[in-house]
Amino acid sequence: MRSTLWKAIAAVTVAATGTVTLALAACGTSASDPNAALRVGTLPDAPPSIYFENGQYTGYDNELLREIGKRENFEVKFVGTDFSGLLASVANRNFDIGSSTISTTEAxxxxxxFSNGYNTEFTVIVTKKGANLKDPAAFGGKRVGVVQASVQDDFATKRLPGANVARFPDYNAGFAQLRTGGLDGWVVPADIGKKYIEQNADAQLEVGYQVESKDTPSAFAVRKDNKELLAKLNDGIAKLIADGTVKRLHEQFFKAEPLPKELEPGGPGLPVTNPGA
Incomplete structure (x- = not known):
């Protein structure tokens, strides 16, 4: 029931927000109005990190950003979008911030x-139960799905030799293909994959393979020349680590996942270095 409703909401949201995004592109950036809410590009269908529920965008990433705004004196307005165009939309001023569990790769x-990190990354390949696909070599000749332009797209291309990689615009599309047998594996961030399995027990899915990386933590994206906003994000993240808000929100949204020790109160955080900084 929840899965069907979620798909319907996500479809309506993406359809609606596609028009909004185009309209915003014609209006320029909020930089021209210092009192305007910052526009944040996000996804509607990737719980527990980012999703649309009860009429608003929420999830760990987005609630963290709201808390940063309270401490750094800015407001945010979330707009649904596809991941494949998110970073370009930040760079060309359609969005002020990208909030979408974005891995901080060099590319x-x-x-x-990127701001400093607010979570580490686990990648999983979700499969049908009993598929016995437990290591990268097992996916040779198999059809494996990814969200286009995601870090999982790069992972599947480079680390699943012989796999036939299929690209999708969002997470719901890939899960639907996996459920109906159109995919042998669906490569996603661990939190998203495990949440879907938990909420859709009837689908008979499991995690076939998992790998961890702390080299490219999740972070917020901003324009390269927006150093003032970048400083506010980093200052806000540091405050939220120190006062325990990061810990509280992580426990709220990731009930089964441990908080990285770097993000515990008193921890050093997850620094991200940008070229030319």
Whole structure:
């Protein structure tokens, strides 16, 4: 029931917000109005990190950003979008911030600047139960899905030798294909994959393979020249680590996942270095 409703909401949201995004592109950036809410590009269908529920965008990433705004004196307005165009939309001023569990890869730093990290990354390949696909070599000749332009797209291309990689615009599309047998594996961030499995027990899915990386933590994306906003984001993240808000929100949205020790109160955080900084 929840899964069907979620898909309907996500479809309506993306359809609606596509028009909004185009309209915003014609209006320029909020930089011309210092009192305007900052426009934040996000996804509607990737719980527990980012999703649309009860009429608003929420999830760990987005609630963290709201808390940063309270401490740094700015407001945010969330707009649904596809991941494949998110970073370009930040770079060309359609969005002020990208909030979408974005991994801070070197390739992406050529397009945008990143805040310090607010979560580490686990990648999983979700499969049908009993598929016995437990290591990268097992996916040779198999059809594996990814969200286009995601870090999982890069992972599947480079680390699943012989796999036939299929690209999708969002998470719901890939999960739907996996459920109906159109995919043998669906490569996603661990939190998103495990949440879907938990909420859709009837689908008979499991995590076939998992790998961890702390080299490219999740972070918010901003324009390279928006150093003032970048400083506010980093200052806000540091405050939220120190006062325990990061810990509280992580426990709220990731009930089964441990908080990285770097993000515990008193921890050093997850610094991200941008080229030319």
């Amino acid at each position: 992406r730093k050529k397009t945008v600047a």
